[in-house]
Amino acid sequence: xxxxxxxxxxxxxxxxxxxxxxxxxxxLQRAYEMGRKAIGARLGVMDLAHAHQEAILAxxxxxxxxxxxxxxxxxxxxxxxxxxxxxEMTQRGFREANRMLSELNAALEARARELxxxxxxxxxxxxxxxxxxxxxxxxxxxxxxxxxxVLEAQEQERTRISRExxxxxxxxxxxxxxxxxxxxxxxxxxRFAAKVADLQKLLEQTMxxxxxxxxxxxxxxxxxxxxxxxxxxxxxxxxxxxxxxVRFQAAPEAEGLGMEEKTVxxxxxxxxxxxxxxxxxxxxxxxxxxxGDRSIRMEIQDDGRAFNVESKMGPRKTRLGLLGIQERVRxxxxxxxxxxxxxxxxxxxxxxxxxxSGAKSxxx
Amino acid sequence: xxxxxxxxIAAAGDILTARQRGRAxxxxxxxxxxxxxxxxxxxxxxxxxxxxxxxxxxLIFDVIETGTRRGMQIVARDEGPGIADLARAxxxxxxxxxxxxxGLPGAKWLMDEFEIVSKPGAGTTVTMKKxxxxxxxxx
Numbered sequence: 001x002x003x004x005x006x007x008x009x010x011x012x013x014x015x016x017x018x019x020x021x022x023x024x025x026x027x028l029q030r031a032y033e034m035g036r037k038a039i040g041a042r043l044g045v046m047d048l049a050h051a052h053q054e055a056i057l058a059x060x061x062x063x064x065x066x067x068x069x070x071x072x073x074x075x076x077x078x079x080x081x082x083x084x085x086x087x088e089m090t091q092r093g094f095r096e097a098n099r100m101l102s103e104l105n106a107a108l109e110a111r112a113r114e115l116x117x118x119x120x121x122x123x124x125x126x127x128x129x130x131x132x133x134x135x136x137x138x139x140x141x142x143x144x145x146x147x148x149x150v151l152e153a154q155e156q157e158r159t160r161i162s163r164e165x166x167x168x169x170x171x172x173x174x175x176x177x178x179x180x181x182x183x184x185x186x187x188x189x190x191r192f193a194a195k196v197a198d199l200q201k202l203l204e205q206t207m208x209x210x211x212x213x214x215x216x217x218x219x220x221x222x223x224x225x226x227x228x229x230x231x232x233x234x235x236x237x238x239x240x241x242x243x244x245x246v247r248f249q250a251a252p253e254a255e256g257l258g259m260e261e262k263t264v265x266x267x268x269x270x271x272x273x274x275x276x277x278x279x280x281x282x283x284x285x286x287x288x289x290x291x292g293d294r295s296i297r298m299e300i301q302d303d304g305r306a307f308n309v310e311s312k313m314g315p316r317k318t319r320l321g322l323l324g325i326q327e328r329v330r331x332x333x334x335x336x337x338x339x340x341x342x343x344x345x346x347x348x349x350x351x352x353x354x355x356x357s358g359a360k361s362x363x364x
Numbered sequence: 365x366x367x368x369x370x371x372x373i374a375a376a377g378d379i380l381t382a383r384q385r386g387r388a389x390x391x392x393x394x395x396x397x398x399x400x401x402x403x404x405x406x407x408x409x410x411x412x413x414x415x416x417x418x419x420x421x422x423l424i425f426d427v428i429e430t431g432t433r434r435g436m437q438i439v440a441r442d443e444g445p446g447i448a449d450l451a452r453a454x455x456x457x458x459x460x461x462x463x464x465x466x467g468l469p470g471a472k473w474l475m476d477e478f479e480i481v482s483k484p485g486a487g488t489t490v491t492m493k494k495x496x497x498x499x500x501x502x503x
Contacts, residue, residue, distance in 0.1 A: 025384040028401075032408055081398055085405040089470035096473065 418444025
């Protein structure tokens with residue numbers, strides 16, 4: 001039941017006439033209700049004004065005299081006003097809504113500003129964190145570098161000591177030996193000669209000890225002949241000393257590693273075999289060097305009793321040797337692992353990356 | 365000049381009675397023509413609200429005076445279901461009864477002072493005031 005503009009014109013006219021006749025509250029109420037209904041029917045102020053205008057025209061036309069017609073028009077004013085109040089209410093409603101909208105907008109803007117600020121603060125914090133992160137990374141790099149330097153220094157020291165021992169002490173001992181020989185041949189009484197012979201034997205033993213020690217410290221072979229000869233020699237000496245047979249097999253590509261990497265493999269072999277001799281109670285061992293896709297792989301195996309890898313490599317660090325090896329391997333970007341199982345013995349594995357260039361050359 | 369008038373609202377016809385009493389008092393107090401119309405409109409809305417949602421209630425008219433001015437107070441009270449979300453009901457455009465929503469908010473904008481108390485199950489009381497103003501026809 002929707003009111004049209006035309007309906008409004010008709011109803012308005014009827015209601016206005018009734019008002020002019022009776023001038024009572026009921027008629028005024030009708031005016032008010034009409035205005036309300038018009039809003040509900042989505043009619044506008046203009047429609048109401050139009051209805052009023054039409055009604056006025058009719059009044060003037062129908063009034064007995066012009067004066068009476070004019071009087072009627074003036075009375076109609078009250079009726080018109082009454083009908084308009086609903087529209088006034090909606091007007092004020094819109095103003096109120098508008099005001100609230102403005103407030104909301106202002107609040108939103110304030111909020112947006114707050115968020116922008118918070119964002120700025122967040123960005124700053126992220127930047128700070130990144131700075132801290134990169135500082136930490138730098139710190140880590142420095143520590144690594146320091147580690148490497150220390151190990152380098154250690155190797156250099158060993159080389160120096162080895163050389164000194166060999167050159168200075170070794171030579172002196174040789175000289176003493178020669179002089180002793182001369183003494184012996186100088187035609188002295190038998191007991192004297194026997195004593196000299198004893199001295200010579202002692203000296204030879206000492207020379208051998210020193211010789212072994214220097215080789216243990218830093219094998220000249222490693223520097224002069226290469227990794228594989230040095231390892232082969234070491235393994236042989238080790239077997240002889242401990243009575244443990246050690247199989248040795250090496251891929252020639254291993255010589256393509258740099259000096260630092262070769263030293264690492266040599267040290268790993270030293271440490272690994274020393275541990276086997278000391279703890280494993282093995283019957284045999286093997287040192288195997290193979291070539292991988294882009295790496296050199298070494299395995300040191302023994303068939304002795306297994307040990308609990310974690311307890312030895314864990315936080316309490318009871319096997320310093322192994323930990324040192326791990327760090328050395330890491331410094332040359334290698335990987336290190338130990339596998340130990342009862343009944344299967346122990347296998348130590350080292351993998352070091354290498355660039356295969358075809359020719360076997362030192363890349364140090 | 366304390367005249368106290370009470371109109372019981374139980375049917376749609378009572379709205380008319382309330383308007384009559386209200387307008388009469390307004391004219392007596394010296395409100396202008398358009399202001400009396402405004403008061404009648406506000407009365408229409410609150411009374412209609414009672415009829416529509418509470419079925420029965422009352423309107424109480426009072427003369428109010430401060431040192432410098434004089435006016436009219438209308439209290440519309442009912443024991444109907446009350447308004448659950450008052451803020452929303454007083455928002456322009458909101459209506460649960462399928463109507464326009466002009467109702468109570470409309471009355472608020474017409475009067476000088478407007479207070480509403482309503483709780484679900486405890487009914488609704490509207491207190492509104494209009495002061496006599498000599499500033500023009502805009503109420």
